Structure formats: structure tokens, C-alpha cells
Amino acid sequence: MGCSQCIVHCSNEFVDKEGKHVTFSLEYETIWSMGGMTGIDDFDTIAQLDRLCDGIGVDTMDTGVAMDSGYKNFGGGQAAIEMVEEIGMGTPFGKILGNGAAAVGKHFNHKRVPVVKGQAIAAYDPRAMQGNAVTSATSPMGADHTAGNVVGEYMAGTLDPLKPEGQMEASRKSQIAMASVDCTGLCLLASFALTTPEGGGAFLKAMNAKFGLQMGPEDISGYGDQGSEGRIGFQPKGGVYIRR
Ligand code: SF4
Secondary structure (H helix, E strand, C coil): CCCCCCCCCCCCEEECCCCCEEEECCCHHHHHHHHHCCCCCCHHHHHHHHHHHHHHCCCHHHHHHHHHHCCCCCCCHHHHHHHHHHHHHCCHHHHHHHCCHHHHHHHCCCCCCCEECCEECCCCCCCCCHHHHHHHHHCCCCCCCCCCCCHHHHHHCCCCCCCCCCHHHHHHHHHHHHHHHHHHCCCCCHHHHHHCHHHHHHHHHHHHHHHCCCCCHHHHHHHHHHHCCCCEEECCCCCEEECC
16 A cells, blocks of 8 residues: 555555454554653554544644653553544543644643654654754754754765765755655655666656656756745746746
């Protein structure tokens, strides 16, 4: 399964003991926020929480961080399910929880609220990934892990995540690259294929054919540079628009 018009189909399916469907796309971020961050170590409970959040229409990352406030026992799976169900029922507490981690922290006057500019931090701890901290501090969305994630450089071993040197430049580069991808309309998850010469070349060919352009690789990053300021994008029927 995956998004309807995408051939990548990056989603998984989680089933119960009888093989019956529970949820689609039980992702890394959900397992972290509903599991590691809440002390819940039972996969079936985490899948159930994911299903509830999907059905209600709330973000799993934002909802998972709420348990740290001490409202219910940390690690209590059933308690977590009941809390999320309250969002769906629209109870007074459910409304607070449904407004995300910042609202929960404010309500409980909780000192430790993992948000930047009101946006919940994803599973990329900025204390140990300083480039991501730069992105959170400089991006309009705050802790948006799709705005300029530097994790690729850390995994490749080209940048030490704990040393301040190079983090600002890495964040800037990543923010421009991710803005480039956003300009093209390509899903960020599918865009990793562009880092191969075959993938990047095929993508450029498709974009040029679709929009009647003669773009080279450097043009895409140029668009990202301008796109990061919200000034450029691709027209659905061809060409690019530039807002000055
Ligand atoms: S790669 Fe992106 S568009 Fe494709 S199925 Fe995954 S999330 Fe959806």
C-alpha cells in the first residue's frame, strides 16, 4: 500500500494475531513517539494507537509526546489508548490533547515540552544532531524534520553530529535541497532515488518533458534556493512561476 498515484508504495501493513488488518504504514516516527517516548513496548498497542490517530486525523508524533506530562502512568498502553480515544470523543481533555504537544505542555504547565515554534520534534533529537537544531531554529515551521534534515550526512560519516563545526552549512544545504524537492512536487521519501546518477537523470528528463524546460542538475538546486523563500514553483500546465 501507499499513496494512490505513486509506484513506490512505501507503506507496510500491520495485522493482528488472526491476520486481520489493524493499520497501514506503522512508521518509524510512530513507533518512536507511541513506543519509546511513552514507555509502551507492546507492538499491538502501538499499532492500535496508530490506527486510532489515523481514524481521528491527528499526527502520531504530536500525540505521542503528551504522556510525559504525568497525566497518566508512563508506559500504560491501555491508558494511552483511552487518552487518544478522548480526542475522538471530543472531551475537554481530548480537545487539549488533539491540539498537540505544545497545548498539552501549556495546560499542565509542564517544563519539558519537545516543540520548537509550537511544532513537535520528530525522532531526530536536536541535542545530539546539531544541524537539525539549526534547521529547527531557522525554519519557519520550527521542528519540521522535512525542512532540512541533516541525518544523511551523519549516517554517511561526513559530519560529526555533536560538533558545532559545519552544522550551519549542512543545515543550509539540506534546507535548500528539501525546498528543491518541494518545488518539484516530488515526495520527499521518493526523492532519495535522485541521489543516484540514473535516478537524478531520469527525473530531470521527466521534468523537462513535462514542463517544456531544459533544466540541468544545477537548476533544480537553484529553484530550491528561491523556493526556500516561497518565490518559485512549477506550474501544473508547464513552466515555472516566480513571485517577486
Ligand atoms: S514514496 Fe511518498 S508518495 Fe510514494 S507511497 Fe511513499 S509516501 Fe506516498
